[in-house]
Structure formats: C-alpha cells, structure tokens
Amino acid sequence: MNKQQESRKEILRMENICKSYPLYRGGRFLANDHVNVTLHQGETMGIVGESGSGKSTLARILMRICDADSGRILFHGRDLLALRGEELRQVRRSIQMIFQDPAAAFNPKLKIREIICEPLRNFGLLSAENVDAKAREMLRLVDLPEDVADRYPNSLSGGQRQRVGIARAMILQPDIIVCDEATSALDVSVQQTIIQLLKRIQRETGVSYLFICHDLALANMFCDNILIMQKGRIVEDIRDLRHVRTNYGRHLLDSIFSVELGKRKVFDESLFA
Amino acid sequence: MLLQVKDLSIIYGSGAPTVQHVSFDVDAGEVLAIVGESGSGKTTVIRAIQMALPASGRVAGGQILFRNQDLYALPKEKQRAISGKDIAMIFQDAGAMLNPIHTVGRQYRDFLALHGIRDEREATARMEEMFRLVRLDPVQVAASYIHELSGGMRQRIGIAMAVTFHPALLLGDEPTSALDVTTQAAIIRELMDVRKRMGMAIVIVTHNMGVASYMADRILVMKNGAVEEYGSAEQVLRHPRAAYTKMLLDAVPKLEDTL
Numbered sequence: 001m002n003k004q005q006e007s008r009k010e011i012l013r014m015e016n017i018c019k020s021y022p023l024y025r026g027g028r029f030l031a032n033d034h035v036n037v038t039l040h041q042g043e044t045m046g047i048v049g050e051s052g053s054g055k056s057t058l059a060r061i062l063m064r065i066c067d068a069d070s071g072r073i074l075f076h077g078r079d080l081l082a083l084r085g086e087e088l089r090q091v092r093r094s095i096q097m098i099f100q101d102p103a104a105a106f107n108p109k110l111k112i113r114e115i116i117c118e119p120l121r122n123f124g125l126l127s128a129e130n131v132d133a134k135a136r137e138m139l140r141l142v143d144l145p146e147d148v149a150d151r152y153p154n155s156l157s158g159g160q161r162q163r164v165g166i167a168r169a170m171i172l173q174p175d176i177i178v179c180d181e182a183t184s185a186l187d188v189s190v191q192q193t194i195i196q197l198l199k200r201i202q203r204e205t206g207v208s209y210l211f212i213c214h215d216l217a218l219a220n221m222f223c224d225n226i227l228i229m230q231k232g233r234i235v236e237d238i239r240d241l242r243h244v245r246t247n248y249g250r251h252l253l254d255s256i257f258s259v260e261l262g263k264r265k266v267f268d269e270s271l272f273a
Numbered sequence: 274m275l276l277q278v279k280d281l282s283i284i285y286g287s288g289a290p291t292v293q294h295v296s297f298d299v300d301a302g303e304v305l306a307i308v309g310e311s312g313s314g315k316t317t318v319i320r321a322i323q324m325a326l327p328a329s330g331r332v333a334g335g336q337i338l339f340r341n342q343d344l345y346a347l348p349k350e351k352q353r354a355i356s357g358k359d360i361a362m363i364f365q366d367a368g369a370m371l372n373p374i375h376t377v378g379r380q381y382r383d384f385l386a387l388h389g390i391r392d393e394r395e396a397t398a399r400m401e402e403m404f405r406l407v408r409l410d411p412v413q414v415a416a417s418y419i420h421e422l423s424g425g426m427r428q429r430i431g432i433a434m435a436v437t438f439h440p441a442l443l444l445g446d447e448p449t450s451a452l453d454v455t456t457q458a459a460i461i462r463e464l465m466d467v468r469k470r471m472g473m474a475i476v477i478v479t480h481n482m483g484v485a486s487y488m489a490d491r492i493l494v495m496k497n498g499a500v501e502e503y504g505s506a507e508q509v510l511r512h513p514r515a516a517y518t519k520m521l522l523d524a525v526p527k528l529e530d531t532l
Contacts, residue, residue, distance in 0.1 A: 188480065188525055189310065221531060263506075
C-alpha cells in the first residue's frame, strides 16, 4: 500500500465472513470461507477468481441480499449485520451496486429519468417536480445527452445502459459501489470508456469500489488492490498481479492469451492436469 | 481453396443488409478468426456458411464456395449432407443444444444414427473414441445429464460431437466466451490439438484478440456488417492499417496498463 492509501480512512471491514449452501446430494458448499476484506475511502478493491470461487456471494452478503452464516461487517465502525429495519434501510443508501446487465435490473416500463431518480424517491429525498432536473444532472455526470431522460431502457445501447446504471447508483452519493462484472458484457471499446468514467467519478467524489471481475488485465489496470479468491477463500492479496506469489495466482495468469505472445504462447502442462 | 466467401451480403427481413460485401478465403487446415464488436455481423457470416441463417435471413448477394461448390446453389438434400458433417459448428454453450432430460450418451447415439451409424457397438465405440479425444471420461460423461457437467466439459462435448465426422471445416461462435480463463486455455488448446490431428480448418468468431492472436493464421476485422481489415494475423495484429483495428487493439486491457 502506498503512502496515500495508508492515510486514507478505513470505511469497511469484513471479518471472517462464512457462507455455505446446502448441496443437492447432501453436505454443504462453502462459498465464503473466513473472508476478510478492508476497504478505504477512494480505494478500488478488485476481486478476481474463477466461477464459483465466492466473489458474487461476498458481494451479496455486503449488500445484505443474503445473510452470512458468521462473521462481522463493520461499516464506518458499525456492525452492518446487526442492523435491522429502518437503520438498515438508511445504511443501504451508502452501499450501492451496479450489475453485469443493467437491462435486467431496470423496469422496462419506466423512462430513464424515473429509473435514475427512483432510489432518491424511495428515500423521500426528491419531489416529483424535481425529478427531471435531477435526472439531467446525473446524465451529465455520466456523459450522456440530457434527452436520454425521455427514453426507455430498450432504446439504449449496452454502454449507455451501464452509464444509466452508474447514474442511478451515484444518485444517493454512496460511499461504496459494488461492481459485479459491470463491464463484462460490453465490447472492449465501450468497456474502456466505462472504466474511465468510473475512475473520473472516483476522483471527483471519493467513492470506493469493490470491483468483481474475471478479466485479470482489466482488474490490474483499474484496481489499487486485488484479492484472488479460490474455493471461497482469499488466497492472495496483491497490488500488482504481475507479482503473484501463489501457485493459483500464477495458474490464473498463465491462462491468459495475450495479443503480443500470440502463437508463441506455451502453456505449462500442469495447467491441464 | 477450401472455402471462398465472395462479396457476401445478407439481409434480415426487408431491412438494410446486415452483412455487406464480405470476402475472404480459408485454405484446408487454416485458422481464420473473425473479430469485431457486437452487431458487427460476425455471427451472421458463420451462420451463413453453416447454412443456418434464421428464417428471416437470406443471402442477398455474393457466393459461398465450399470446395468450389456454391453452397446456396445446391439442392436442399446436398446442403444437409454437408452441414453438420463436412462443415460443423460449436457454440458458446454447447450444453444449450442438448436435451436436459436425456443422457448425453443417448443423444450422441441419436446424432450418430441420424448420420447413418446405427449399429449399437459401432456407435458406442465411436462416441467413446471422440470423448477420449477431448479428454473426457467416456463412460461417466455418456451416463450424465447435461446440467451435471461443468462449462468446460460441455464445450468438450460440443467439440467431440462437432468433429465426429472429421469435418473439413469447423466453425466456432465464441466457443470459449462463457468460460473461466483457465478453462478457456484448456479448450482452445484442445481445439488446436484436434485441428492438428484431423487437419481441419477453423473459422472462429471471437471478441478476444488474445485468442485470435494465438489461433489464427488470418484475421478478418468486421464493423457494422462490413470488412474493416483482412490479412495475415501478423499483419493485422502488429501492423494494423485500419483505424478501427488499432482502436480495438488499444482497448484490450493489458496487465501492465495503468489508467
């Protein structure tokens, strides 16, 4: 961690998070096995790993979409898992999420202005007559034309929809945004512009990101720190993936096809054992 | 030349052409990668080669020559004899083409029977040979239902079925896009290995420039239904001429990149 990050304020600490699911044939599947994550203000923490390694489960526990079996989540020093009712509802404002497919997360019958402002309206923080102005302000933040406010989600491209998803997440001025494969369904050129947008918003607002991603190069470019997950555990916590120390981290990196190496890429036989 | 696509245009319904004036060649044993972003017409082109355009789609201009025969000038039964046998295809999720309520083995036997292999013992021997070729446990996989198998195993089944009749041309539509990097590496290597042993040509649609760089002899870059660039992999990747190709290559995240 560099000097700047050391001085940053810790806002989130997930401690010994465990979560298991019952298996069809009996026994339990350990999706999160004593997971620890610490997040500072303005920091981007990446989580990489294969399907089933527990990345999304961790995000869902943080969002309180599902409950952990055990462990603690300290958010600004308060135990998030102990909160109920109105207290929990108020804390939810501070932790928002953007999804892989915003189209599936939006109500197709609402106009973009309503989709963007819905979170504020739900908290009673925006009157109906101010919806249009607020939506336009948020659209400017995410570099979309203001007249997008009048449109429906199905008339937008994937990249535009993801910008709307970001606007909707940002409208509550959260401390943390959880991005679960938020750019994975986008073309590379669009992905690049969304990443740049997320970075700019972070500089302007100091928001922190928990960035779940299976693209190692993308995570390495965007994140300050990266956690490598395997079978529910964090096996490595690293700043730059090029310096992985674990066999599993090496294994993941060795699997990448690079444009530069092309046909000269040689795979270690142990990858396929 | 095994495959020659000449000035191909494809129209869906009565709209503007989705694919316009696309031309390329694939020699026996060669690998061509078609790259480009969503909506560029990549999938439409290989579906046309497979003679499996959706009902609303039709070839509006140009030709697809396979072993010097114009595929779309052939009678239906000749087309059917080629499609699936000489030209085979693997999809993004090979599991989706299989019926969830029958075992993989039963469906494989049905597929063999459809193409004339009806003898029980011969069918089993062929199926097991193909499963072993893609490093699957033949007995276990044959007895499984598709949902019991991992993404990597499903793609291996897809490859095994596609290459059963030693096609001269294998088409792949993003065959590893839904897989983890580790599984992707294994499947791509499997494909190249099978290609070498069978001497087949591959046309693969991918948005992964790294995969294209590893596999392809030639690369076709598409955008909005038209060809932006076409050349040897070496030329397209290392000395791209089209601004669009350069932009695509620049947008690919690299481990050493910083924002």
